[in-house]
Amino acid sequence: MQGFGGCPGSNMQDFRGKEQAAQEETGKRQSQLKQWPIQLHLVSPMAPYYEKSDVLLSADCVAYALGDFHKDYLKGKSIAIACPKLDEGQDTYVEKIKSLIDDAKINTLTVMIMQVPCCGGLVSIAQQAAQQAKKKIPIKSIVVSLQGDILSEEWVS
Amino acid sequence: MEEYLNKGIKEIITQFPTVADILNEYNVGCVPCNVGTCLLKDIVEVHNLPPDEEEELMVRISQAIYPGREIKIPKVERKSKAGRGEIKYSPPMKKLVDEHVLIKRLVVLIPRIIENLNLESEKGRRLILDSVDFIRSYADKYHHAKEEDILFKFFDDNLDILKAMHQDHEKGRAHVRAVIEGVNKRGKEAVKEHLNGYRELLSEHIKKEDEILYPWMDRGFSIRQVGELFAKFNAVDEQFGDAQEIYERLINRLEQEFNLKLSSKLGTK
Numbered sequence: 001m002q003g004f005g006g007c008p009g010s011n012m013q014d015f016r017g018k019e020q021a022a023q024e025e026t027g028k029r030q031s032q033l034k035q036w037p038i039q040l041h042l043v044s045p046m047a048p049y050y051e052k053s054d055v056l057l058s059a060d061c062v063a064y065a066l067g068d069f070h071k072d073y074l075k076g077k078s079i080a081i082a083c084p085k086l087d088e089g090q091d092t093y094v095e096k097i098k099s100l101i102d103d104a105k106i107n108t109l110t111v112m113i114m115q116v117p118c119c120g121g122l123v124s125i126a127q128q129a130a131q132q133a134k135k136k137i138p139i140k141s142i143v144v145s146l147q148g149d150i151l152s153e154e155w156v157s
Numbered sequence: 158m159e160e161y162l163n164k165g166i167k168e169i170i171t172q173f174p175t176v177a178d179i180l181n182e183y184n185v186g187c188v189p190c191n192v193g194t195c196l197l198k199d200i201v202e203v204h205n206l207p208p209d210e211e212e213e214l215m216v217r218i219s220q221a222i223y224p225g226r227e228i229k230i231p232k233v234e235r236k237s238k239a240g241r242g243e244i245k246y247s248p249p250m251k252k253l254v255d256e257h258v259l260i261k262r263l264v265v266l267i268p269r270i271i272e273n274l275n276l277e278s279e280k281g282r283r284l285i286l287d288s289v290d291f292i293r294s295y296a297d298k299y300h301h302a303k304e305e306d307i308l309f310k311f312f313d314d315n316l317d318i319l320k321a322m323h324q325d326h327e328k329g330r331a332h333v334r335a336v337i338e339g340v341n342k343r344g345k346e347a348v349k350e351h352l353n354g355y356r357e358l359l360s361e362h363i364k365k366e367d368e369i370l371y372p373w374m375d376r377g378f379s380i381r382q383v384g385e386l387f388a389k390f391n392a393v394d395e396q397f398g399d400a401q402e403i404y405e406r407l408i409n410r411l412e413q414e415f416n417l418k419l420s421s422k423l424g425t426k
Contacts (some may be wrong), residue, residue, distance in 0.1 A: 054380050054381055054384060076381070077380075106384075107381060107384030107385065107388070108380050108381070108383060108384035108387075110380060136387075136391060137384060137387065137388075138247060138248040138249070138383050138384055138387050140380065154245060155245070155246075155247055155248055155251075157248065
C-alpha cells in the first residue's frame with residue numbers, strides 16, 4: 001500500500017503483503033560489527049580500526065532494509081553511518097571523510113544509500129570529500145530499494 | 158566431454174577443426190592465438206556469454222567432437238559473478254583501459270608512419286625512434302609493467318591466459334628490437350614488417366584485454382583488492398611523474414603531423 005504524495009523519502013508504504021522467505025532460518029547469525037561508535041559525528045578517523053581499512057559509509061536506513069547487510073556488506077569493513085536528510089552539521093562529515101582518506105589512509109570507500117532521492121546527498125558528501133583529499137581512492141556507490149534489493153552498484157570515482 | 162574441458166584450445170582445434178568456426182561464430186577470438194594453451198573450460202568462463210548462448214556453444218562443440226552422439230554437457234564452474242551489458246571497469250582497471258586508448262592512437266598511426274617512411278633523413282629516422290620511444294617507455298615500461306609486476310601478481314602465474322599475455326608482450330618487444338635494428342641498418346623493409354607486426358599484435362592484444370581479460374579479472378576482485386591495485390598503480394604513476402602528459406603530447410604532435418600531411422595531399426588532388 002502506498003499513501004500520500006510528496007517526498008518519496010517520507011512517503012508511507014506498506015510491505016506487509018510481501019511474500020515471506022520460503023525457508024525458515026535457523027541458528028543465530030553473528031554480528032560483523034567490529035567497532036563502536038558508528039555514527040559519523042561520533043567516530044574518530046584516527047581510530048585504529050579505520051587505518052588502511054575498507055570503509056562502509058551507510059545511510060541509516062540501509063541496514064534495516066537489507067536482510068543480509070552484515071554478511072554481504074559489513075563483513076571485513078569498518079563502518080560509519082549517517083542520514084543526509086536529517087543530520088545536522090554535514091560540513092563536519094566532509095571533513096571527517098577527507099580525514100579518513102588522507103589520515104587513516106583508507107583503502108576504499110563504499111557508500112550505501114536507499115533509493116529515495118534525499119539519500120543521494122551521502123554520495124555527494126563522499127565525492128566532495130574525495131575531491132578535497134590529497135590521496136585518491138576508489139569509491140563505490142550501492143543503491144538499495146525500500147524492500148531490500150540492490151538496485152545498482154557502481155564505481156563513482 | 159569433461160576430458161575436453163581440460164584440454165588446451167589449440168589441441169582441440171587441431172583435432173577438430175570445425176570447433177574454430179564455432180568459436181568464431183560466438184566471437185570467442187581464440188582461433189588466431191599463437192599460444193592456444195588456454196583450457197576450454199577457462200575460455201568458456203572467461204568469455205562470460207549469456208547462459209543460453211554458453212549452453213548452445215557447448216552443445217555445438219560437443220557435436221563437433223562426438224558427431225551423432227548425445228553428450229551430457231558438464232556445467233562450467235564460475236569463480237565470479239557474471240555481469241551483463243556495457244563493460245563497467247573498476248577504477249584501477251579503467252586506468253589501464255585509458256592507457257590503452259593512447260597506445261591505440263599510436264597503433265592507428267602506424268600505416269601512415271610506414272607510408273611516409275624515410276630512413277635516409279635524420280627527420281625520418283627521428284620519427285621512427287620517437288614512436289619506438291613511446292612504445293618502449295609508455296606502452297612497455299609504464300603500462301605493461303603495471304600489468305606484469307602488479308596486476309598479474311594477483312593471479313596464479315600458471316594461468317594459461319596470463320602466459321598468453323606475457324608472450325604477446327615478449328613478441329611486441331621483439332618487434333621493437335627489430336625496428337631499431339632496421340633503422341640502424343637503414344633496412345626499410347624490416348622496419349615496415351616489424352611496425353606492421355607490432356600493429357597487428359597490439360590491436361588484437363588490447364582488444365583481448367579490454368573485452369575479455371580485464372572484465373574477467375574485475376569480476377573476481379574483492380573490494381580490498383581493488384583498493385590495493387589502485388594504490389599500487391598510483392605509486393607507479395608517481396614514480397613515472399608526467400609520463401602521461403609527455404606521451405600524450407607526442408601522440409598529439411604525430412597526429413597533427415600526419416593529419417596535416419593528409420590534408421595537404423588531399424588539397425593537391
